[in-house]
Amino acid sequence: MSNFTIPVGPLHVALEEPMYFRLDVQGETIAHVDIHAGHVHRGIEYLVTKRNVFQNVVLTERVCSLCSNSHPQAYAMAIERIAGIVVPPRAQYLRAVADEVKRVASHLFNVAILAHLVGFDALFMHVMEVRERMQDVKESVFGNRMDIGANAIGGVRYDIDAQGIGYLNQQLDAIDAEVVEIIDLYRTNGSILGRTRGIGVLPHADAVDCGVVGPVARAAGIDYDLRVKAPYTAYDRLDVTVHTLPDGDVWSRAMIRLYEARTAIGLIRQCLRDLPDGPTIDSRERPSIPAGEAIARCEAPRGELIYYVRMGDSPKPERVKWRVPSFMNWDALRIMLKEAKIADIAIIVNSIDPCISCTER
Template identity: 70%
Template sequence: MSTFTIPVGPLHVALEEPMYFKVEVEGETVRNVEITAGHVHRGVEYLTTKRTIFQNITLTERICSLCSNSHPEAYCMAIEQIAGIAVSERAESLRVMASEIKRIASHLFNVAILAHLVGFDTLFMQVMETREIVQDLKETLFGNRMDIGANCIGGVRFDLDSKGLSYLAAQLLRLEPQLDEIVRHYRTNTSILRRTRGVGVLDRAAAVDCAVVGPVARASGIAYDVRTKAPYSAYDKLDVPVHTLEDGDVWSRALVRLAEAKTAIDVLRQCAAHLPEGPTGPRERPDVPAGQAIAKCEAPRGELIYYVRTDGSRCPERVKWRVPSFMNWDALRVMLADAKVADISLIVSSIDPCISCTER
């Protein structure tokens, strides 16, 4: 049988962002994949050197909407290292809370898309409805549904009073049973299982070779999580279990994400229960001397690394980041090998690719 080429992307209903897969198929089976990127390059890295150190918090937040808290978080941590600023314990806990709230919303979004891709729109609607609880929470606590603007250099820009904490507790109480129900559906529903089990497999050895990070690595049995390997903010004081599964298929990646969303609820409760007293941020803008630093955090998609170099002027000399999707999308070659055409979009979405982060 002869092969022919089908274009998946750059604009494709199943891809949330532009990416071009030139897929050679033989009947329904994929024989070769060429990945072309670069459609949403906006020159953000260059732009960071034209903005002041403080403006860059806002700029990095706008690289991507789903990891919009992780970028400024890592950026601020790098600047704090250079300037030698100690963040108060209260601010550290609040940072953890902001990023865990974002994590729940991000994971639920990806899991919902999976249901949509297998044509199970009812489950998609249900998960998105559950996610709306988290969106309400963000809007109430931070005043915004996606870009929450939580971080500043030396602390956070928001504070939680008793009213905020009780609203958080109430929303988590609403969220938990619904999340349990969603997990049950993904574990038992035949429509989901028959399309996702054994699809897009990335075994442990291949995962190590590709150096994948985040839920993709953990679904292939690699217990790597920045929150426990190199704890930052308040994570060293918190109990954060790392969820791993061995199969490395689309289903495992979804289940790991759901388990992490569950854990995030637990982490939020731990933070809320032991929220230290103290200031949330510095009164004045600190001076940032010349220097360089690396900071990393666990974004919803995995390890996010920031490198910042300053020269004592108002603007940073160089800002460079490595996003989790950059590591993960190379593994697509392994996952897509001999896949079915029907599963291409499912597999691509299972690494939760964040194109706008990667191409900036």
């Protein structure tokens, strides 16, 4: 058996994101993995210091399209902490709604890509069609398919009336019924099981060592979800179920995402049921932000997202730094890819739901 060094990425037909892997292979088996990053670095952390507090709500939303609600939310929470702004209760619930709507769409997207990589394109199309309903929801309720623009400093920019709640509930019922069927398919379909069970295993101990977050951690048996551990917005008043699976393989991560999509639907229903009356933002006037620094965290679809903001005397932040979930998760790829087959690389990489645009910003 001969040894080769092969490149996978940064532009590769099977990879959804521009990562570059240098792999030493022995025959079909991977012996060593080198991960090289930096292909989509756009200097956004620098750009943030060149724009004022309000412009940055928009800029941080465009760091990444799939977690595009989590970034401005964590950023706004940090600014609100510096300025001592209290977000009205209705806005807190509406923030949770926006967060969970994005989570459903993001998780379904990743699970759909898995079907595509398995070669089961009929299932890929079906899951994307179900996700399309959530895209319609975003377009109808927020006005955009990806950058939903829900957050503002001090609250939210959108509101839902009784008609909107009715529409949302009706869509959620339809999506929920489809997700139940999709879960059943992923649990029983031979093609899916054959390509995902026991593949890309991340053992519990390694998961702890790597500090992985989000569905990757929960699929390795780590019961860690920021919505429960450190509730923000309305999550302390919501009943959040945290799903865990013990095996840490590609299949477990897909199933965790599917279970969480259902939980997210349940959370939106809870929010809509308990939605308090009142204002949706602290003040329509742009608040002045004093000097200071703060950290805020939220549970993005991929895991824990941390924002650090330092304000000086200028309306532009002195420093904004964020730690994204994919940064923690992609280190674990070294362990998942070890001894894996070349044909499984794309499936394993996709299973951490890598968000390179967040990580390299």
